[in-house]
Amino acid sequence: MPDATGPDQIFQRALTNGEIMLPRCDDCGAYHFFPRVLCPHCHGTAISWHPASGKGRVHTTTVVRQKPERGGDYNVCVVELEEGVRMMSRVEGIAPGDIVIDMAVTAFVGGAEGQSAVLFKPAEV
Amino acid sequence: MTTKLRGKSAIVGTGHAGFGEAHGLTAYDVMAQSALAALGDAGLKLSDVDGLFCTMMEDSMPALMAAEYLGIQPRFIDGTMSGGSSFVNYLTSATMALEAGLCDVALIVYGSNQRTASGRLVTASRPPAYEAPYNPRYPISAYAMAAARHMHEFGTTREQLADVAVAARAWAQHNPEAFERGPLSREDVLGARMVGDPLTVRDCCLVTDGGGAIVMVRADRARDYPKAPVYVLGSAAESSHRQISQMKDFTVTAARESGARAFAAAGVSPSDIQAVELYDAFTINTILFLEDLGFCAKGEGGAFVEGGRIAPGGVLPVNTNGGGLSCVHPGMYGIFTVIEAARQIRGDAPGIQLKDVDLALAHGNGGVLSSQVTAILGSQNTL
Numbered sequence: 001m002p003d004a005t006g007p008d009q010i011f012q013r014a015l016t017n018g019e020i021m022l023p024r025c026d027d028c029g030a031y032h033f034f035p036r037v038l039c040p041h042c043h044g045t046a047i048s049w050h051p052a053s054g055k056g057r058v059h060t061t062t063v064v065r066q067k068p069e070r071g072g073d074y075n076v077c078v079v080e081l082e083e084g085v086r087m088m089s090r091v092e093g094i095a096p097g098d099i100v101i102d103m104a105v106t107a108f109v110g111g112a113e114g115q116s117a118v119l120f121k122p123a124e125v
Numbered sequence: 126m127t128t129k130l131r132g133k134s135a136i137v138g139t140g141h142a143g144f145g146e147a148h149g150l151t152a153y154d155v156m157a158q159s160a161l162a163a164l165g166d167a168g169l170k171l172s173d174v175d176g177l178f179c180t181m182m183e184d185s186m187p188a189l190m191a192a193e194y195l196g197i198q199p200r201f202i203d204g205t206m207s208g209g210s211s212f213v214n215y216l217t218s219a220t221m222a223l224e225a226g227l228c229d230v231a232l233i234v235y236g237s238n239q240r241t242a243s244g245r246l247v248t249a250s251r252p253p254a255y256e257a258p259y260n261p262r263y264p265i266s267a268y269a270m271a272a273a274r275h276m277h278e279f280g281t282t283r284e285q286l287a288d289v290a291v292a293a294r295a296w297a298q299h300n301p302e303a304f305e306r307g308p309l310s311r312e313d314v315l316g317a318r319m320v321g322d323p324l325t326v327r328d329c330c331l332v333t334d335g336g337g338a339i340v341m342v343r344a345d346r347a348r349d350y351p352k353a354p355v356y357v358l359g360s361a362a363e364s365s366h367r368q369i370s371q372m373k374d375f376t377v378t379a380a381r382e383s384g385a386r387a388f389a390a391a392g393v394s395p396s397d398i399q400a401v402e403l404y405d406a407f408t409i410n411t412i413l414f415l416e417d418l419g420f421c422a423k424g425e426g427g428a429f430v431e432g433g434r435i436a437p438g439g440v441l442p443v444n445t446n447g448g449g450l451s452c453v454h455p456g457m458y459g460i461f462t463v464i465e466a467a468r469q470i471r472g473d474a475p476g477i478q479l480k481d482v483d484l485a486l487a488h489g490n491g492g493v494l495s496s497q498v499t500a501i502l503g504s505q506n507t508l
């Protein structure tokens with residue numbers, strides 16, 4: 001995608017390059033997620049892109065229970081990033097049942113369902 | 126502050142079909158049987174219907190499919206799809222259309238064969254792009270995360286969630302129309318298979334077939350039909366998000382706004398309501414909606430439902446038919462909250478009939494706690 005111009009394209013192209021970029025409104029200064037052509041807070045249309053700090057906390061979490069032969073249990077959670085936006089994701093490197101609300105996590109770009117995606121691991125203390 | 130629409134329309138017929146397993150029938154067959162049942166209840170014919178309010182889990186143009194199947198050519202249709210809340214929402218649009226003279230006989234109808242067709246939730250909607258890569262199980266993962274957050278913030282317990290399912294079953298045990306009528310204890314719920322922590326399979330609604338229908342007319346004609354009319358005193362909606370990751374506060378739903386406006390429109394308050402019919406897709410729903418509609422304070426829903434307080438003989442009759450947890454849940458349950466509320470007011474509830482019900486509340490939920498619609502229904506005495 002050399003000529004990525006739409007918000008979704010810009011986000012996905014960054015991910016493919018191993019970067020997590022977040023859209024921020026030039027008018028009100030607030031970040032938002034998911035990417036879109038306007039700011040959902042003030043409805044301004046001047047949006048610029050900034051590298052995410054990668055720091056976040058688990059806002060809420062669940063374990064999807066699944067038989068071992070179908071891949072076993074896995075985590076689904078919503079993470080709130082330091083920038084104030086939330087996204088669905090999963091925390092890896094820890095048993096799904098050990099992930100708790102408010103746990104500090106760090107973002108990385110990994111693979112999910114055959115595509116690049118933002119994933120998290122427990123933050124190192 | 127009541128609105129101009131208070132009491133302007135009335136439900137004069139309700140019907141249902143295909144509860145449990147509707148072997149050999151399509152979703153539209155069940156829809157049509159439900160329509161015939163409701164029209165029969167109202168003493169009307171399909172040819173009298175000139176307003177159709179319908180959505181289904183199949184197709185992108187279900188209202189058109191339904192009209193075609195029924196052999197009618199409605200002059201007003203509303204197929205707004207806000208998930209399971211759609212059918213409570215149609216009370217508003219039907220009232221508006223009737224009052225404006227855009228139609229004279231409004232039919233609200235739904236049908237599904239999801240249990241016999243596939244054994245799981247059938248949906249035409251695709252998982253949202255920014256959530257799909259993480260494989261959430263829809264819709265349970267969303268409700269599980271709301272429950273987890275409620276437990277974290279307010280100390281709500283799995284036992285309290287379980288008591289919602291136990292209360293629903295206790296009502297269902299008296300309702301011959303209910304699909305699940307066997308005994309169910311708190312321990313049964315807690316010990317059932319965990320499907321999405323903290324929810325077990327018994328914290329989740331049934332997967333059944335079934336359809337429901339409602340016939341509405343203008344209030345000035347409402348006494349010309351065989352059954353006692355049930356008036357729409359107030360109805361209001363609020364939509365807050367589509368994807369669960371976008372829900373601003375996982376412990377507060379837009380029912381706070383829809384409820385407040387519905388109560389204001391009807392000119393009544395929660396303490397006046399004699400029967401409460403909530404869309405209980407999961408046990409956490411009942412707790413959230415009791416809080417957000419003002420039956421108890423935020424965070425106190427767990428204690429409010431504990432130990433049979435919303436079961437028969439408790440302090441507040443909630444989901445008197447057994448709800449989506451034990452009576453019927455054919456993909457979208459919303460229409461059944463209205464049907465049970467109306468039947469409690471008419472005095473012909475299929476299970477436990479409460480005494481002298483003049484005011485009942487029906488609350489629909491759609492998406493993943495996304496769309497909230499509240500309706501207050503009343504008897505002739507409330508006009």
Ligand SMILES: [Zn+2]
Nearest residue numbers: 025028039042
């Ligand atoms: Zn802005």
